[in-house]
């Protein structure tokens with residue numbers, strides 16, 4: 326039986342006097358609903374088949390007619406990591422809450438050899454050996470300590486509780502009276518905090534002499550020490566000093582062969598200063 330036959334027989338059943346009823350619009354929307362439902366079911370089956378096959382079927386496998394009939398649902402945007410509402414802080418700088426900060430410069434390190442001895446030992450090696458020992462001793466006592474090079478970029482406006490540069494004197498025989506033996510400590514001739522820096526110098530002289538039993542060779546302090554370049558580089562409030570641990574020629578046995586003693590004297594001098602703040 327065809328649809329045309331059915332429709333003809335249906336018309337025949339209508340009374341002749343009655344005006345032909347307009348084709349009910351309900352029928353059209355019902356047909357549309359059925360078609361739409363069929364297409365949705367088709368699409369659903371296609372998606373289900375695709376999923377059962379592993380979900381790797383390309384979306385183009387779905388009949389284009391089905392895609393046209395089904396309302397296009399905008400794909401949900403791929404989840405992306407929204408920027409955090411609070412900005413991520415930059416890499417935190419090294420902080421040492423509650424701990425004193427000390428900078429130790431290993432003289433000539435990173436720049437030149439300094440004084441040179443006939444056996445090949447250089448002042449830079451001796452300075453670095455002692456500076457490393459001082460750093461370890463201070464850290465062991467809870468002091469945050471930076472080990473710095475001669476022209477370390479961190480020295481610019483460096484803020485710390487102490488800055489100390491460690492050097493040693495010549496390996497050449499020096500004709501001097503008293504003999505060129507002993508250590509020296511000096512602060513800046515243009516100090517902005519002379520009282521504070523004098524306390525640092527006094528502590529260093531006292532503790533260094535005690536640890537090494539060396540004498541203070543005051544009359545060989547030169548402008549190279551009192552106008553040392555880092556004094557004008559660090560922050561004006563940073564107490565700074567320079568130490569010459571000894572003469573490499575006559576004090577070789579102490580500063581080269583027993584570097585732990587000068588290192589202990591320097592560390593003790595700094596602790597003396599830190600522990601006796603007015």
Ligand SMILES: [Zn+2]
Nearest residue numbers: 432439492493
């Ligand atoms: Zn030097």
